[in-house]
Amino acid sequence: MMRLGLWIVLLCLSWKPLKALDQHNIEKFNKCFTLLTQNTLQSQDPLVKEVQSGTLPYDQACLTLLNKASLNSQGVLINDDFRSQEVLRTLQSVHQTWFKSTMTYMPDDAPLLFDLIEFDEAALFVTKALFQKDWQYKDILLKPISLQGRRDPQLKSDYLIGPRPEPKILKRQEYAVAIAEDWQDKWSPPHLMRGPLRGIIEQPRDEVILPGFSHQLFFPTYYKEPLDIHHTLGGGFMGTNSYFLLNNGRAHGELSDGQNIMYRVFSQQLVQDILCRDLPVLTLEDAKPFVRNIKSVSWANNASCMACHATMDPMAALLRNAQMIVNDAPDDQGSTHRRLFKATKTPPESYQLYDAQEDYHLTPAHGRFVYRDIENRFYNKEVKSFQELGQIMAETADFYACATKRYFFYLTGQDVDMQLIQKNSPSPQGQFLYQLSTQLKEHQQLQKVLMSIIRSKWF
Amino acid sequence: MKYKSLFLILWFSIGDLAFAQILINRYVLHHKFELLYGPSALSTVRSEILSRPHIFGGPCSLMEEVLIEKNARPQSLSSLYACVEGFSETRAPLHPSDKLTREVVIQNVCRIMSQNTTSLHYFLSGSHYFTQRLDQIRFLAQKFYPFRVLDEAQLKVLDDEATSLNLISLFDLPWDSRLNLLRNLSFLLCTSKEWQTL
Numbered sequence: 312m313m314r315l316g317l318w319i320v321l322l323c324l325s326w327k328p329l330k331a332l333d334q335h336n337i338e339k340f341n342k343c344f345t346l347l348t349q350n351t352l353q354s355q356d357p358l359v360k361e362v363q364s365g366t367l368p369y370d371q372a373c374l375t376l377l378n379k380a381s382l383n384s385q386g387v388l389i390n391d392d393f394r395s396q397e398v399l400r401t402l403q404s405v406h407q408t409w410f411k412s413t414m415t416y417m418p419d420d421a422p423l424l425f426d427l428i429e430f431d432e433a434a435l436f437v438t439k440a441l442f443q444k445d446w447q448y449k450d451i452l453l454k455p456i457s458l459q460g461r462r463d464p465q466l467k468s469d470y471l472i473g474p475r476p477e478p479k480i481l482k483r484q485e486y487a488v489a490i491a492e493d494w495q496d497k498w499s500p501p502h503l504m505r506g507p508l509r510g511i512i513e514q515p516r517d518e519v520i521l522p523g524f525s526h527q528l529f530f531p532t533y534y535k536e537p538l539d540i541h542h543t544l545g546g547g548f549m550g551t552n553s554y555f556l557l558n559n560g561r562a563h564g565e566l567s568d569g570q571n572i573m574y575r576v577f578s579q580q581l582v583q584d585i586l587c588r589d590l591p592v593l594t595l596e597d598a599k600p601f602v603r604n605i606k607s608v609s610w611a612n613n614a615s616c617m618a619c620h621a622t623m624d625p626m627a628a629l630l631r632n633a634q635m636i637v638n639d640a641p642d643d644q645g646s647t648h649r650r651l652f653k654a655t656k657t658p659p660e661s662y663q664l665y666d667a668q669e670d671y672h673l674t675p676a677h678g679r680f681v682y683r684d685i686e687n688r689f690y691n692k693e694v695k696s697f698q699e700l701g702q703i704m705a706e707t708a709d710f711y712a713c714a715t716k717r718y719f720f721y722l723t724g725q726d727v728d729m730q731l732i733q734k735n736s737p738s739p740q741g742q743f744l745y746q747l748s749t750q751l752k753e754h755q756q757l758q759k760v761l762m763s764i765i766r767s768k769w770f
Numbered sequence: 771m772k773y774k775s776l777f778l779i780l781w782f783s784i785g786d787l788a789f790a791q792i793l794i795n796r797y798v799l800h801h802k803f804e805l806l807y808g809p810s811a812l813s814t815v816r817s818e819i820l821s822r823p824h825i826f827g828g829p830c831s832l833m834e835e836v837l838i839e840k841n842a843r844p845q846s847l848s849s850l851y852a853c854v855e856g857f858s859e860t861r862a863p864l865h866p867s868d869k870l871t872r873e874v875v876i877q878n879v880c881r882i883m884s885q886n887t888t889s890l891h892y893f894l895s896g897s898h899y900f901t902q903r904l905d906q907i908r909f910l911a912q913k914f915y916p917f918r919v920l921d922e923a924q925l926k927v928l929d930d931e932a933t934s935l936n937l938i939s940l941f942d943l944p945w946d947s948r949l950n951l952l953r954n955l956s957f958l959l960c961t962s963k964e965w966q967t968l
Contacts, residue, residue: 337917342792342968349797349828349851351805354916400851404829407860415857430832431860462833468847469839472832475856479837479844505833507849724792724865 336362336369343373343765346722348397349404370766377758382443387461387510396507402441403508405721406434410584412557413576415474423486423646425472426502427519427540428556429459433548433584437714439511440757447755448714452585452701455545457514457552463506487640490523490535495640498522500540514541521648524636527564531639538636540648544629546697549581552649558584559635563647567631569664569671570608574633578626579619582682586704587713587729591618592683601664601681608665625664625679629697631672684709685729708732711748715760719744722761723769740769791967793866796826799876799966800850806913806960807883808892818879821854823862825871830859873963880960884953893956903929910955914965931958 340362344352352359358375361367367375380398381389388395410433429435435458436451446454470479488496500519521538525531544550560576567573582588591598598614601621610616632652638645654675658668668674680700682690686708694700704710712732719740720726731741732748751760764770794802796819803811803819819826830853837844846852853859866872883889893913900906907925912918959965 341917345794345798345968346792349795349801351798351801352917353805359917400831404831404851404860405864407829408864411861412857425832430857460833466836466847467838468836470837470844472835473856476854481839503833505836507834507851508831721864 336365339369339765339770340372342770343369343722344376347373347376347401348394349401350397370762373765374762377761380442382439382510384443384445385510386439386443386458386512391509396509399438399442399508403431403434403438405717406437406441407431409437409717410434410554410557411580413580414557414559423471423644424556426482427500427646428553429503429514430472430553430557432458432551432553435460435511436548437757441761442758443511448751448757449701449705449710449755450547452547452549452705452710453698454547455543455550455698457516457541457543458511459503459514460508461510461512462504462508464504466504466506468505483644486638486644487642488522489525489531489533489639489641491533496522498638516541521638521646524638524648524650526634526636527562528637528639531637534636534650536650538648538650542649542651544633544651544697546699546701549701550697555630555633555649556635556647559630559633561635563635563637566634566672567627569628569631569666569668573624573627574630575620575623575627577630578623581626582622585713586682586684586707586709587716588685588709590622593618593621593681594683597621597681597683597689603663603665605665607667611665621681625681626700627678628664629676629678629694629700631674632676634672680704682707685712685732708748708752711751712744714757715744715747715751715764718757718760719764719769722764725769743767743769793827793869793872794966794968795828795864795866796820796823797828797850799826802965803879803883806893807886807889810886810888810892811883814879814882818875818882820850822875823855823859825866825868825875827863827866829862829864830854832857832860876966877961880957883960884957890949890953890956894952897952906952907955910952911959914959914962928955928958 337359340358341352344350358367358372362369362372376394376398379390379395380402383389388399410431412430436454439458440446440448440451469482471482473480482502484499486498486500488498490496498521500521517539519540521540523533523535524538525533541552543552548554555577558577558580559574561572561574565572579590582590582592595614595618598617598621601617602614603611605611610620632654634650634652635647636650637647652672654673656670656673658674662668664679676695678694678700680690680692680694680703684690684707688708690703690707692703694703709729712729716727716729716732725740727738727740727744731738732744733741734745736742736745747760747763750763751757799819800812800815803815823830831849831851832853834849834852836847836849836852838847839845883893894910897906897909900909904922904925907929908920911920911925911928
């Protein structure tokens with residue numbers, strides 16, 4: 312009787328999958344179509360007929376769809392049609408969610424800002440790496456450029472992009488720039504294009520120059536110094552202005568002092584955004600060599616504190632020359648930017664992290680990547696630029712596991728813990744993602760990761 | 771009757787046991803409702819679904835906002851994907867997670883769609899060519915499930931449920947005519963969950 316009951320239950324459970332087997336191809340294609348376009352598949356779609364007739368396997372149909380958003384070597388959509396724009400927009404919105412952008416709501420954020428600087432520039436790097444054949448995944452940490460979206464140059468909006476729906480502020484051709492207490496200059500920066508994304512192109516250098524600025528809003532000191540608002544520090548998205556402005560965690564006008572004031576939030580955010588890890592990533596044993604007895608830096612005395620600070624602080628030291636400044640112009644015309652000081656002072660040769668140093672922000676950028684990845688590999692390497700930081704981050708297992716984990720969530724709805732992405736993981740999904748991320752490190756093609764997930768049994 | 775209801779629930783939910791399911795986001799819902807109930811459905815979808823990014827998922831596209839000045843006021847020429855709530859909407863979840871709230875809102879939208887004569891007639895368009903009731907039900911069910919083979923047993927269950935499920939009366943839908951039977955069927959199909967999952 313028990314056995315009969317068991318058979319009935321098994322029959323019930325297997326009814327749906329068996330039925331699904333007949334419909335396998337078209338249902339899978341329907342799923343990937345919906346996920347890649349955010350639209351509904353209709354029976355008259357030419358790909359549907361091919362899939363239904365069995366001449367085209369569903370994964371090939373998905374690949375055809377994905378390839379519609381391919382970009383040429385300049386970063387422009389090769390086939391600029393409605394469907395290509397849908398796929399490009401969808402994947403860009405997927406990549407947007409990878410980057411938290413914690414400083415979106417600065418108390419004094421200026422409405423002009425996001426008509427000048429791409430809010431989702433970091434995501435544009437990943438989208439470009441996915442769709443542009445001559446880009447590799449690690450280029451998002453290496454290319455020394457700034458990016459902008461190519462949209463519709465004919466589409467004119469009369470209002471600025473604001474942080475909230477209301478109030479809307481009229482766009483202007485010319486902006487006031489306060490460069491002295493009682494004197495203003497004019498500035499006519501080009502605005503970013505509006506409309507659906509149709510390409511991802513390089514932001515020209517030295518073209519958008521702010522003529523002057525002040526270091527903060529209250530009791531400002533004015534500087535009549537030209538400032539290239541798209542200057543990048545290299546290292547892919549990490550060195551861009553937009554990533555700094557949205558993630559630096561400090562107030563306008565603050566200067567790094569190498570002790571209390573450092574861009575720690577930036578480091579913490581970077582580790583979360585692109586390595587999918589929360590601090591601490593170090594063990595207490597890893598942190599012990601970084602413990603120092605310095606009275607003015609209380610956390611330096613404690614290994615538990617240093618388990619986070621040993622990763623955060625030397626990475627933040629790379630940004631020591633940066634300062635968040637403001638163009639405090641009247642009538643909501645102001646904007647926030649990044650100033651970079653030239654390194655004019657040399658620290659003593661014996662200088663170590665947290666040593667007191669006058670004009671720390673004027674010393675050459677110099678940091679360290681201190682990190683333990685999910686494969687238990689420990690990194691403790693000196694870096695002098697974001698380019699060098701990008702190179703070493705691109706060696707970690709986490710960089711690849713992070714992308715595969717995120718695509719797996721996007722395509723299957725299953726969120727796999729980073730710690731489970733191991734060769735001998737107790738989770739089959741973890742083993743699968745380990746395999747994908749190891750392959751990604753070799754071939755550097757994000758599209759292959761997407762397709763492997765689409766072909767997998769979890770899709 | 772009890773067993774048929776159980777059968778229907780199994781049909782629409784057994785997938786939960788076999789696969790992790792993804793719920794379609796607000797943009798896909800928008801397209802689906804437009805396809806099923808026509809342009810008259812869109813104002814409801816906009817106010818009930820599109821304006822709730824954190825329940826229905828789907829990050830927006832900041833630069834697709836296009837506003838022109840008309841009579842000293844902004845007039846929108848923005849696309850469907852433009853942000854309406856500001857920056858936070860660009861980080862709306864990829865996949866909806868608040869299933870309960872979502873279900874309640876969708877039920878409400880389905881009720882409005884099935885009560886509204888224009889949207890109901892849009893949904894029923896083409897069905898009058900069928901003389902057999904089961905063929906008509908198949909045709910309408912296929913609108914929600916275009917890529918699924920529906921067998922006769924499933925259609926009969928749908929027919930029985932549409933005619934006898936007391937659930938409809940909870941939403942004040944009268945059911946004393948043929949049109950009202952189809953109205954019930956529209957509501958029943960619309961509130962079924964599997965067309966909303968991937």
